[in-house]
Amino acid sequence: MDFSFTEEQKLFRKSVREFCEKKLAPRASEIDEKGEIPHEVLADMATFGLLGITISEEYGGSGADFVTAAIAAEEIARADISMATAVYYLVEAGWGFLMDRYGNKRAKEEILPDVTKGKKFxxxxxxxxxxxxxxxxxxxxxxxxxxxxxxxxxxxxxxxxxxxxxxxxxxxxxxxxxxxxxxxxxxxxxxxxxxxxxxxxxxxxxxxxxxxxxxxxxxxxxxxxxxxxxGEWDNGFYYAMEGFNCARTLVAAACIGAAEKALESGIEYIKERHAFGTSLARFEGIQFQLAEDYIKLESARLLVYKAAWMLDQMYTENRFNHKEINKAVACAKLIAPTVAFDIIKDVLTWHGAYGYTKEAGLERGLRGVASYIIGAEGAQNIMKIIIGREILGKEFAPY
Ligand SMILES: Cc1cc2nc3c(=O)[nH]c(=O)nc-3n(C[C@H](O)[C@H](O)[C@H](O)COP(=O)(O)OP(=O)(O)OC[C@H]3O[C@@H](n4cnc5c(N)ncnc54)[C@H](O)[C@@H]3O)c2cc1C
Structure with a gap:
């Protein structure tokens, strides 16, 4: 077993982080306040190769695998923890992949190059x-x-x-x-x-x-x-489930990114902020929360990258069947938004009254990841139903 990223993946993460810190993070509060991702940000993302990243090179994408796509999702959400930019990115990466895989060639030629150029959503x-x-x-x-x-x-x-x-x-x-x-x-x-x-x-x-x-x-x-x-007439349910598996994995990766960024800022803050003559970081009540948050984040991250890796193994090596993938993806999608919500809430609380301000930038993360607890790309109870069904067998599905 090997739990480390390859050198190529590490380099990719570094370059996406640099790009996002330069082009996206400075616009994050503007994106939330104006309610729009500036078009030049999307154009820059397209030039960098982030839009429709999983779409094949034939149609202007990078043909990236899901581990790579998850790394980018994580980095984009770190830079804009409201999740807005990550959502734009990940629906295209998930569903663009599906369209590339099952769409008609003529339709793909008409649509996908414009998606990868940022001209069509x-x-x-x-x-x-x-x-x-x-x-x-x-x-x-x-x-x-x-x-x-x-x-x-x-x-x-x-x-x-x-x-x-x-x-x-x-x-x-x-x-x-x-x-x-x-x-x-x-x-x-x-x-x-x-x-x-x-x-x-x-x-x-x-x-x-x-x-x-x-x-x-x-x-x-x-x-x-x-x-x-x-794809084929009347076979759409199965394609849709496949597309949801792709998109849900990237949703989970994005939630990890937002949580990680929040936790990093929280760690800095509790070290700096003093109360009762010492830094907040010295208090057991805060340290224990930090330790729990760290474990939650690490567990969620492992499940997310396991799901992404299994998807890649399925598509490139013909390993794992759809049932195994369904379960792995549902685990990742179930845990990541909840963990992200809990972590951002804790960090916001560590910031005291400042955490409640827009200036602290944490509340927009809380509002963003909540969308994935509520239901975007599938409600949490549905993830539990999928996990239960894949463990127990179809005959125990509630319907
Ligand atoms: C911000 C946002 C963006 C979205 N974007 C998209 C999008 O781009 N495309 C798209 O198609 N949809 C989108 N959705 C919709 C999303 O897919 C749905 O919210 C989700 O599938 C749940 O459907 P619903 O909201 O109708 O809730 P319902 O299906 O009515 O469920 C309501 C509640 O009941 C629970 N529930 C339902 N069935 C069961 C059961 N059998 N057992 C136990 N509990 C159950 C659910 O977990 C949920 O909590 C988005 C949602 C949000 C919030």
Whole structure:
């Protein structure tokens, strides 16, 4: 066994950290306050090769593996702990990979190069007003009509709606194609949203991740070309689960990055800050919390990189089956946001009243990682259901 990164991975981390400290960290409070990632930041990220990092070189990406992509997710979230920039990055890395793997060549040529250049946003549209966890109950439909595909329905709580509607781009979208078949009647398609007849969008006010929007997409008789079908008709559930595994691993990596940055700043602070004639770091009550936070972070990090490594092993060496991957990824996605939330809360508390200010910059981390506790890329209870199902067997699944 070897728990260390390769020299190449260490160099990659160093260069991404330098890039993020120079180009992203100085804009982090602006991103949260203005509610937008400045376009030049995205352009710089694209030039650096961070956008659509897992997409193959043929379409302008780096063809990065998931350990590499997780390193970048961690570094981006360190620089912008609100998670907004990490979200922009990771949905494209996760779902861009899936589109590259299963999309039609013509569609990929049309869409993916613009994603890697930062000219189009690519996200995931799964959730509907009727519920997000129960994917089999999706009611947005897609039908074949006169050589086209026609989509009807609505998606909600979708990340990046404003960005896609403004700059261009669209979504890997889960639709029902055979209503009588439940989850075996789902398909995936690419749904563009900018200036498309029949598409209207609206944006929610949310509690965090201000730099990237969350909104609703209403889809009224929208015709898309048949080559926008991703993978085989009626096989979408399985592709979607694969895409969620990719994206969830990067979500977990981003949460680790935000927690790590917060903890580092907390360590500095408790050493410097004095109370009762000595530094806060000397008090057992604080040290014990620090020790527990350190262990939580290390455990979560191990689970995150194990999941990323297993994904890479599956894709490159044909090792591990989807069930093993499902369990490893669900463990990482379950632990990382919770650990990040706990750590940022502790560090914020160590800062006393200053921690409660926007200036300290910690509260935006708390608000950001909360999105992943609540449900973005899958609710925490659903991760537990996946873990339980993979341990006990499908016959013990609750439905
Ligand atoms: C900031 C943000 C961004 C998002 N971005 C996207 C996006 O880009 N694309 C997208 O498609 N979706 C997105 N979502 C939606 C997200 O995927 C859903 O929130 C998630 O799937 C849960 O669905 P729901 O919110 O409808 O909750 P529900 O499915 O209604 O669940 C509500 C609660 O019940 C629990 N629950 C549900 N079923 C069970 C069960 N069987 N056993 C025990 N507990 C259960 C859940 O854990 C949850 O706590 C985003 C959400 C947030 C908060």
């Amino acid at each position: 690519l996200g995931i549209a799964s959730t509907e007003a009727g519920g997000g966890s129960d994917i089999a109950s999706i009611s947005t439909t897609m039908e074949k009509n006169d050589g086209k595909l026609v989509v009807n329905g609505a998606k909600t709580f979708i990340s990046g709606v404003r960005e896609a509607a403004k700059y261009g781009g669209g979504y890997v979208t889960i639709v029902k194609t055979s209503p009588e078949l439940k989850h075996k009647g789902l398909s995936l398609c690419y749904l563009p949203v900018k200036d498309i007849a029949g598409i209207t969008t609206s944006i929610f006010k949310q509690m965090g991740r201000e730099g990237i929007s969350t909104g609703t997409i209403n889809i009224n008789n929208v015709g898309i070309p048949s080559h926008y079908l991703i």
